[in-house]
Amino acid sequence: MLSNNNSSQQQTEFNLVQVNGTWIRNSQHCQQAEGRSSAAKIYENKSDHGLSWTVVSPIVFTYRVIQCKNILDARNDTLLWGHLGDQKLKDTISNSKPVKRFVVIDETVNQLYGSQVTQYFEARTVVHKILPLPTTEENKCMELVTKILEEVHSFGIDRRSEPIIAIGGGVCLDVVGLAASLYRRRTPYIRVPTTLLSYIDASVGAKTGVNFAGGKNKLGSYIPPVATFLDRSFIQTLPQRQISNGMAEMLKMALMKHRGLFELLEAEGGTLLQSKLQSCESSERSEQEDSATASTRIAIETMLEELAPNLWEDDLDRLVDFGHLISPELEMSVLPALLHGEAVNIDMSLMVYVAQQRGLLTAEEKARIIQCMLGLQLPVWHQDCTLALVQKALSERLKHSAGSLRMPLPTGLGSAEIFHDMSEDILCKAYCKWTDELSSSGNK
Ligand SMILES: NC(=O)c1ccc[n+]([C@@H]2O[C@H](COP(=O)([O-])OP(=O)(O)OC[C@H]3O[C@@H](n4cnc5c(N)ncnc54)[C@H](O)[C@@H]3O)[C@@H](O)[C@H]2O)c1
Known part of the structure; x- marks a missing residue:
């Protein structure tokens, strides 16, 4: 029994142990039962005001991200069974019904x-229903989610063994993920x-x-898929x-944490664009990784490193937010003129000017980054990204990130830090320089 300084409060920690199907509380000081133990704990608090309990229940998500070729070739098992690591489980499920x-x-x-x-x-003689939907940014709203839920419900699925599969761009994956996270409280899905x-x-x-009340992704959940198949x-x-x-x-991941990826994009961005990131057959056979394979692999690895320890974004200091402070406001205000990544790039381009104004980047580094962006045929400036919009977006950010800006900025080519403040003077100077130097690059 633990006593707090205040003698009228007592807290007891209980572990939970399962014996013959029943969960039993074991106090830290008196282990009454032995059996399968849970990572969850219950803290019982007694005070003058009465009794209360605090539950601490760690939830573990496991999901697989699998790169594969020919996913739609009927000889390839991935689409049906790639989410199960376990061959035995696959055999049991596929043989039972x-x-x-x-x-x-x-x-x-x-x-x-x-x-x-x-x-x-x-x-593969699979009983299936394929639902094509216009999953565009303009349609990314609850109606699409409801439509999916109605169709899933009338088709009928076993929520333990029949994951919903989403095939499409980010809008489709986001909408289906939300529908799956709502259906019967959480149904597995595949991206x-x-x-x-x-x-x-x-x-x-x-x-x-999904978008809601004029705001981007204002409704949503943090529920990962059971698997993602990358072809x-x-x-x-x-x-x-x-x-x-x-x-x-x-490029965001390159600028934030991988100089090698930046240099690859700087040198070969145009070629990667032209080849649409396809590997030619000879490079597929060669031992050496080609640029398309290397760049996508590094982008995914660096992304997973940043996401896995912070899946529910409890820590608001996120390097992956680079380019995402002003862009949601800009993207929504000009919809559908700018694509998501284009708005992100315009935000990153301005932030590169801010970083240089703060002395974090040299003029040469700044120029190399902007040149790389142009080489990737990305817009680096936009007439609707006004100083007023930038200020509004930053003040929104301040409201929703526990009183601090939490602004990732590059501190070199492939390194970054989170900054918590932004002087109005630096922002205005950087903004003016950005507009002076880049407005002639035109809107895309
Ligand atoms: N959940 C997340 O963590 C996360 C991260 C980044 C972006 N997003 C979201 O992703 C969305 C943007 O995703 P997107 O850029 O993929 O856009 P998108 O889903 O709108 O797809 C872009 C366009 O490409 C078409 N398309 C898709 N695949 C195609 C193919 N293979 N060949 C030809 N055309 C094809 C689509 O019909 C669509 O017109 C945004 O809504 C953004 O909020 C989510």
């Missing part, structure tokens, strides 16, 4: 790959990203969401602009 899958697919992706998806499930942006960003973390061949059919869009998130 007909396999069933509910698939939500972006409408455009369905036009391009829908027949292959159908052929895959038919060849199959088909855009570069969703391949390296939206698919590897835990966040789901780069989908990217071949993306328009070039969408590839540049994804490159912005890759």
Whole structure:
């Protein structure tokens, strides 16, 4: 029994042990039972005001991110069973009843790959329903979530063994993730990203969401998929602009924490764009990793390093927020003129000027970064990104991040720190220089 300084308060810590199917409280000082123990604890507090309990229950999420080729080839098991690490479990499930899958697919992706998806499930004799939806940014709202939920409900799935599959860009993955996190409180789901942006960003973390009340991703959850399957061949059919869009998130990771990736993008960004990040056959056979494989791998590894320890964003100091302070405001205010990654890049470009104004970057480093952005065919300035919008976005940020700006800024090429303040003087000077030097680069 622990006594606080105040003698009228007492706290007792209990562990939980399961004996013959029943959970029993074991106090720290009196271990009454032996059995399977839980990581959860119950703290019992007695005070003059009465009795209270505090529950501490750690929740562990396990999810797999798997790079694969030919995911829609019927001989490939990944789409059906890749989420299970365990062959025995797969055999038990597939032998016990007909396999069933509910698939939500972006409408455009369905036009391009829908027949292959159908052929895959038919060849594997899977009972399936494929729901194509117009998962665009303008439609990213609760109506789409409700539509998915109604269809899932009427199709009927076993929420333990039949994950919902999302095939599409970041919007599709976010919307399906939210629907799955709501259906029967949490139904497993699988992400199959088909855009570069969703391949390296939206698919590897835990966040789901839709836009609400004019705000970007204002409704959502932190529920990761059971698995993400990454097949780069989908990217071949993306328009070039969408590839540049994804490159912005890759450049973010390079600037924040990987100089090697920055140098790769600086030297080969244009070639990567042109090849749509596809490896040529000879490089696929060679032992040495080609640039497309290396750049996507590093982007995912660095992203996972930053996300895994902070899946629920309890720690608000997040390097991956670079480019995401002003961009949500800008993206929503000009919708659909700017793509997500384009708005992120405009934000990063301004922040590079702020970093230089603060003495964190040299003029040469700043110039190299802007040149790299232009090489990736990303916009570096936008007429609607006014100083008033920037100030409003930063004051919103201040409101929602526990009284501190928590602003990631580059401190070199491939290194960064979180800063908690922003002087008005530095912001105005950086903004003016940014506009003077880059406004002629035009809006994209
Ligand atoms: N959850 C997260 O952590 C996270 C992270 C980053 C971004 N996001 C979200 O992701 C969204 C942006 O994702 P996006 O850039 O993938 O946009 P998107 O989902 O709107 O897709 C872009 C366009 O590409 C088309 N498309 C998709 N795959 C294609 C293919 N293989 N070939 C041809 N066309 C294809 C789509 O129909 C769409 O028109 C934003 O809503 C953003 O909030 C979420």
